[in-house]
Amino acid sequence: MLASLPAAAQQVDCPIKVGVLHSLSGTMAISETTLKDTVEMLVSQQNEKGGLLGCDVEAVVVDPASDWPLFAEKARELLTVEKVDVIFGSWTSVSRKSVLPVLEELNGLMFYPVQYEGEESSRNVFYTGAAPNQQAIPAVDYFLEELGVERFALLGTDYVYPRTTNNILEAYLKSKGIAEEDIFINYTPFGHSDWATIVGDVVEMSEDGRQVGVISTINGDANIGFYKELAAAEVSADDIPVVAFSVGEEELSGLDTSNLEGHLAAWNYFMTADTPENAAFIKGWRDFIGDDSRVTNDPMEAHYIGFNMWVNAVEDAGTTDVDAVREAMYGQTFPNLTGGVAEMLPNNHLTKPVLIGEIRADGQFDIISQTEPVPGDAWTDYLTESAKLKSDWPGLGCGMYNTETESCVQIQSNY
Numbered sequence: 001m002l003a004s005l006p007a008a009a010q011q012v013d014c015p016i017k018v019g020v021l022h023s024l025s026g027t028m029a030i031s032e033t034t035l036k037d038t039v040e041m042l043v044s045q046q047n048e049k050g051g052l053l054g055c056d057v058e059a060v061v062v063d064p065a066s067d068w069p070l071f072a073e074k075a076r077e078l079l080t081v082e083k084v085d086v087i088f089g090s091w092t093s094v095s096r097k098s099v100l101p102v103l104e105e106l107n108g109l110m111f112y113p114v115q116y117e118g119e120e121s122s123r124n125v126f127y128t129g130a131a132p133n134q135q136a137i138p139a140v141d142y143f144l145e146e147l148g149v150e151r152f153a154l155l156g157t158d159y160v161y162p163r164t165t166n167n168i169l170e171a172y173l174k175s176k177g178i179a180e181e182d183i184f185i186n187y188t189p190f191g192h193s194d195w196a197t198i199v200g201d202v203v204e205m206s207e208d209g210r211q212v213g214v215i216s217t218i219n220g221d222a223n224i225g226f227y228k229e230l231a232a233a234e235v236s237a238d239d240i241p242v243v244a245f246s247v248g249e250e251e252l253s254g255l256d257t258s259n260l261e262g263h264l265a266a267w268n269y270f271m272t273a274d275t276p277e278n279a280a281f282i283k284g285w286r287d288f289i290g291d292d293s294r295v296t297n298d299p300m301e302a303h304y305i306g307f308n309m310w311v312n313a314v315e316d317a318g319t320t321d322v323d324a325v326r327e328a329m330y331g332q333t334f335p336n337l338t339g340g341v342a343e344m345l346p347n348n349h350l351t352k353p354v355l356i357g358e359i360r361a362d363g364q365f366d367i368i369s370q371t372e373p374v375p376g377d378a379w380t381d382y383l384t385e386s387a388k389l390k391s392d393w394p395g396l397g398c399g400m401y402n403t404e405t406e407s408c409v410q411i412q413s414n415y
Contacts, residue, residue: 014055016320018043019062019078021089021099021110026066027191027220031299032091034250035113036061038300039088041288042307052314060084064095066190066220071095075102075110085320086111086310088303092219093117093161100125100413109322111310113302115245115267117164121378121391121399122413124322126329127349128306129299130268131376132168138354139243139266140169140215142369144176147241149213151182153202155226158187162217165245169215171382182210192222195229203233206240214242223247227260237262243356249295252363260359267298268352270365273338281337295363301337308334309344330394340373347391347399349376 020039022032043059051057060082064071071090078084079102087103087110090096096112103110103124115130143149152173156162166185173183184205186198206212218226223246230242236259243264249271252260271282278296281304286292313328314320332344336353343351351373357365378399379389389409391399398408 012053012055012320013083015058016052016055016314017058017060017082017084019060019075019082019084019087019089021062021064021071021074021078021087023066023091023095024061024063027222028066028091028095030221030254031219031246031250034297035088035091035299035303037289038285038303039307041285042304044288045284046307046311052311053318053320068092068094068098071098072102075099075108076106079103079106079108085109085322086325088113088307090114091299092159093164094159096125097160097413104412107322109326111303111306113299113306115298117161117168118378118380119164119383119386120413121347121349121393123326123348123393123399123411125348126306126309126344127376127378128302130352130354131349131378132165132380133377134268134352134354134374135245135266136165136169136215137172137382138371138374139245139264139356140172140176142264142266142356143213143215143241143243146369147213148211149241150178150210151184151205151212152178153184153186153205153212153214154217155198155202155214156185156187156217157192157219157222158189159219161219162187165217166215168380168382175382188218188222190220190222193225195226196233199226199229199233199235202240203235212240214240216242216244217246218244219246223251224255227255227263231256231259237264237359248297248299249364250297252359253295255363257359257363258361261361263359264368265357265359265365267355267357269296269298269301269336269338270355270357270367271296272357272364272367273355275337275339277335277339278337304337305334305342305350309342327394336373338370342373345375346394347376347378348393349378349391351375 022036062074118131154166309332317324317328356369378391379386400409
């Protein structure tokens with residue numbers, strides 16, 4: 001049997017191991033458990049196609065339990081004990097930043113599937129979720145241009161992604177002529193449940209008659225209490241629209257959405273996308289999970305694109321060696337589930353279309369806006385220090401290159 005395999009395949013240790021680093025318990029399990037299942041589905045589908053480089057692919061699952069330091073420990077375990085070839089994992093930015101020093105020390109490779117705040121480009125991470133210019137900025141533009149929002153409530157969970165995203169959005173809103181006193185920013189802990197005061201503050205903002213909109217970077221199960229309080233306060237989307245960056249089909253599947261109709265979410269994928277690729281993806285997911293009612297969502301598509309790009313890069317490189325696979329990743333393309341094609345850029349980010357969806361009573365989204373693919377920007381144009389930075393790993397060998405001094409600021413990431 002071995003004699004019939006290409007030489008490169010004979011040099012690979014079988015099975016090829018894929019590490020799965022997603023919380024299966026704790027506050028983020030509501031979002032991350034599905035991503036663990038998604039990677040297991042993708043591994044199973046790859047094995048049905050005959051595996052990879054003549055080997056079976058094996059998913060190695062660990063539970064970092066929504067405990068940010070534990071993400072680092074489990075990543076180290078995957079790379080040094082289990083000796084995985086790649087990791088698919090993390091949701092929150094604090095968990096990703098916990099893993100970064102381990103990846104960079106051990107030269108591991110991780111695919112990160114969730115929208116995030118940008119301001120980062122690690123040689124060891126491929127960011128398959130949205131950067132701010134692929135989600136947050138277009139969502140604000142929709143509020144300004146389509147809904148006439150004049151006062152903004154930026155509500156987030158208290159960690160790095162909401163804080164950095166809201167710093168960017170505050171600067172962007174001011175550049176659009178929104179006064180500082182018309183921007184309300186509030187942060188709450190993970191798992192926060194008492195939203196009465198905050199919702200009351202938001203309602204109060206609208207008492208002068210100007211249109212108020214909520215930009216939500218609330219993460220995890222805290223969303224349940226937030227939307228329940230909105231309903232209890234009889235706040236409809238017509239009164240005060242909410243656009244969420246971390247609420248998709250999976251999160252809504254656990255809520256009574258009858259009172260949430262008309263509120264919005266900004267993602268790069270919605271389950272309601274009408275394409276043959278998406279229909280096949282949904283069918284494959286429901287067949288794998290054995291449940292015809294299970295939903296799909298944006299980070300699942302990000303793992304789908306990232307996993308298939310990784311498979312193609314491994315095949316192109318003829319090895320699972322991280323350096324060779326990384327080099328083969330640049331320029332990889334793969335169809336989006338919403339139409340069009342994703343491309344991996346030199347800054348380790350993808351091109352992605354931006355979609356705005358309106359919540360329906362059945363917990364799905366009507367797609368009311370969709371752009372052409374937008375190149376992900378690792379360093380925002382709206383923060384002074386970041387505007388001068390660019391990331392170009394294959395060309396400049398640097399993820400933090402200062403275009404004014406024409407020098408690489410640093411190779412390792414800011415943890």
